[in-house]
Amino acid sequence: MDYVQEPVLSVRNLNKQYGGGCLNCRGAKADRLIKNFCPVCGTVYACRDVSFQVYAGEILGVVGESGSGKSTLMECLYFDQEVDGGEALISSYKNGEANLFAESSQQKRYIRNHMMGKVYQNAALSLKMDFSALGNIAEKLIAAGSRHVGRMETRGRELLEHVNIPSYRMKERPKNFSGGMQQRVQIAKALSNNPPLLLLDEVTTGLDLSVQASVLDLIKTIQRELGISVVIVSHDLSVIKMLADRTFVMLDGQMIEHGLTDQILEDPQHPFTQQLVQSLL
Amino acid sequence: MKEILAIEHLSKSFRIHNLHKHIEALHDINITLREGEFVGITGKSGSGKSTVFKCIYRTYAPEAGAIWYHSQTFGPVDLARAPERQIINLRKREIGYVSQFLNVMPRTTARELVKQAVLEMGREERQAEWEADKMLAHFELDEELRDCYPATFSGGEKLRLNIARAMVKRPRLLLLDEPTASLDDASKLRVRELMLQLIREGTTMLGIFHDLAFMENLCDREYTIRDGCLTDLQNHVPSTLETMREISLAK
Ligand SMILES: Nc1ncnc2c1ncn2[C@@H]1O[C@H](COP(=O)(O)OP(=O)(O)OP(=O)(O)O)[C@@H](O)[C@H]1O
Ligand SMILES: Nc1ncnc2c1ncn2[C@@H]1O[C@H](COP(=O)(O)OP(=O)(O)OP(=O)(O)O)[C@@H](O)[C@H]1O
Ligand SMILES: [Mg+2]
Ligand SMILES: [Mg+2]
Ligand SMILES: [Zn+2]
Numbered sequence: 292m293d294y295v296q297e298p299v300l301s302v303r304n305l306n307k308q309y310g311g312g313c314l315n316c317r318g319a320k321a322d323r324l325i326k327n328f329c330p331v332c333g334t335v336y337a338c339r340d341v342s343f344q345v346y347a348g349e350i351l352g353v354v355g356e357s358g359s360g361k362s363t364l365m366e367c368l369y370f371d372q373e374v375d376g377g378e379a380l381i382s383s384y385k386n387g388e389a390n391l392f393a394e395s396s397q398q399k400r401y402i403r404n405h406m407m408g409k410v411y412q413n414a415a416l417s418l419k420m421d422f423s424a425l426g427n428i429a430e431k432l433i434a435a436g437s438r439h440v441g442r443m444e445t446r447g448r449e450l451l452e453h454v455n456i457p458s459y460r461m462k463e464r465p466k467n468f469s470g471g472m473q474q475r476v477q478i479a480k481a482l483s484n485n486p487p488l489l490l491l492d493e494v495t496t497g498l499d500l501s502v503q504a505s506v507l508d509l510i511k512t513i514q515r516e517l518g519i520s521v522v523i524v525s526h527d528l529s530v531i532k533m534l535a536d537r538t539f540v541m542l543d544g545q546m547i548e549h550g551l552t553d554q555i556l557e558d559p560q561h562p563f564t565q566q567l568v569q570s571l572l
Numbered sequence: 573m574k575e576i577l578a579i580e581h582l583s584k585s586f587r588i589h590n591l592h593k594h595i596e597a598l599h600d601i602n603i604t605l606r607e608g609e610f611v612g613i614t615g616k617s618g619s620g621k622s623t624v625f626k627c628i629y630r631t632y633a634p635e636a637g638a639i640w641y642h643s644q645t646f647g648p649v650d651l652a653r654a655p656e657r658q659i660i661n662l663r664k665r666e667i668g669y670v671s672q673f674l675n676v677m678p679r680t681t682a683r684e685l686v687k688q689a690v691l692e693m694g695r696e697e698r699q700a701e702w703e704a705d706k707m708l709a710h711f712e713l714d715e716e717l718r719d720c721y722p723a724t725f726s727g728g729e730k731l732r733l734n735i736a737r738a739m740v741k742r743p744r745l746l747l748l749d750e751p752t753a754s755l756d757d758a759s760k761l762r763v764r765e766l767m768l769q770l771i772r773e774g775t776t777m778l779g780i781f782h783d784l785a786f787m788e789n790l791c792d793r794e795y796t797i798r799d800g801c802l803t804d805l806q807n808h809v810p811s812t813l814e815t816m817r818e819i820s821l822a823k
Contacts, residue, residue, distance in 0.1 A: 551656050557632065562590065564586065
């Protein structure tokens with residue numbers, strides 16, 4: 292029964308701050324902060340005690356205003372950033388018993404290369420713009436242990452085809468690609484190691500509407516066909532509405548509300564969520 | 573017959589923070605459904621009928637009270653409090669809902685939508701395709717239309733698609749919120765036929781209908797909601813005349 296399943300990813304009390312903190316703000320004294328910011332020492336509390344679970348084959352949406360900590364959360368999960376506390380467990384790693392944040396950097400690299408894929412809002416953060424689209428995919432395959440060039444090329448072509456990059460352009464550099472094509476190459480790259488977990492940060496932001504639609508459709512199809520679990524961050528509620536089964540809402544680094552996506556949209560409880568939803572109508 | 577749904581002391585209000593408004597929508601609602609029953613809910617516009625359904629389906633977060641549903645898989649589940657994951661599972665496999673206002677997925681063809689609904693039940697691809705086609709044919713959705721995006725469908729076509737999508741699962745519990753409101757007589761008849769078939773197959777149904785002729789001989793019992801409260805008539809089946817009076821007051 293998929294309901295009784297163990298979560299694929301389980302995050303508990305994730306904390307991330309930028310800055311050392313001071314007497315005013317240390318010990319999570321929320322009332323002394325202005326939003327997520329300590330006015331005395333300038334420390335930003337980007338994620339505060341964020342806990343959630345992701346189950347097999349589901350799409351979990353994360354929404355929140357700009358600066359609420361969504362990207363920081365994803366960066367922490369992908370080890371782009373060190374956390375200041377909390378734990379993350381992945382069911383496919385050490386039986387879901389090891390806190391990923393406490394593993395060695397070598398182990399973290401292994402987890403990232405074998406168990407996760409990530410798509411960044413800014414494609415330049417994940418693609419090497421001067422290498423071919425195929426080369427970019429090979430990069431991730433090599434990181435995950437592949438050595439056979441022919442096999443890597445076959446796999447690369449298969450993936451790029453899946454995201455509708457025409458085969459005559461696969462050897463071109465992403466630099467020459469449109470925003471939507473770059474996102475699709477990123478998605479192909481993120482999928483190349485068959486990760487059980489895909490992290491998507493604002494994948495459609497800044498793309499024009501028809502391109503957005505094709506990227507969203509692609510995500511939906513991939514998720515359905517591969518049964519992969521996806522965490523998708525967006526400040527755009529219509530993206531969440533189309534893709535996510537469940538959604539949580541962030542404000543000033545904290546998770547303020549969670550629920551089935553239709554409930555978040557039709558019966559939001561928190562004043563901030565209500566404001567967010569009203570802006571959609 | 574065994575109880576399948578027992579709503580106990582359900583209350584629901586909406587707090588709209590920026591307007592400083594507090595809307596009391598439901599107050600101490602008690603409804604029970606036995607397996608295989610078809611129960612109707614009537615009441616004026618704004619009395620809270622859809623809110624009851626949305627609380628059962630958890631599109632709205634119930635505020636107080638319990639909604640006991642006897643699941644085939646999980647046993648008794650309080651839908652007001654069950655984990656999100658469990659609700660998702662029940663929506664896929666046991667509880668169907670045809671909402672009053674349609675919400676179609678963008679860029680998914682009609683055929684695909686109905687097929688997905690069957691796949692969610694755990695059937696295999698071929699079977700799903702076959703069942704989807706059969707259902708779409710029953711609702712007389714043109715062959716060409718089936719491979720189009722529902723966004724461009726007429727109101728009635730969308731509605732028929734929506735009903736097809738819910739009914740194709742043959743859910744144990746089916747919530748129907750005005751499923752015939754914008755249908756012509758022929759389509760209504762199609763809906764009625766299928767409802768009769770589902771009733772024969774043992775589906776339990778809770779329905780909101782304005783069309784009394786449609787309800788005639790279909791419905792076992794009725795509840796009437798007035799201003800968010802059940803009226804005293806709750807277990808008594810009102811005569812058609814009584815109901816008509818209630819409805820005419822609503823207009
Ligand atoms: N490297 C950094 N150094 C200092 N502060 C940072 C850094 N990165 C992010 N922040 C701060 O952390 C907070 C959370 O930022 P984050 O990028 O996670 O927000 P977000 O929710 O992704 O916003 P957006 O919707 O605009 O992308 C913000 O207040 C931001 O200014
Ligand atoms: N999401 C919501 N937020 C705020 N108020 C709501 C919401 N949903 C319903 N209400 C209010 O609750 C009351 C009951 O609404 P409901 O939709 O249940 O009525 P109904 O009996 O289905 O009416 P109709 O016959 O017109 O469909 C109404 O006053 C309505 O404005
Ligand atoms: Mg961001
Ligand atoms: Mg209604
Ligand atoms: Zn400080």
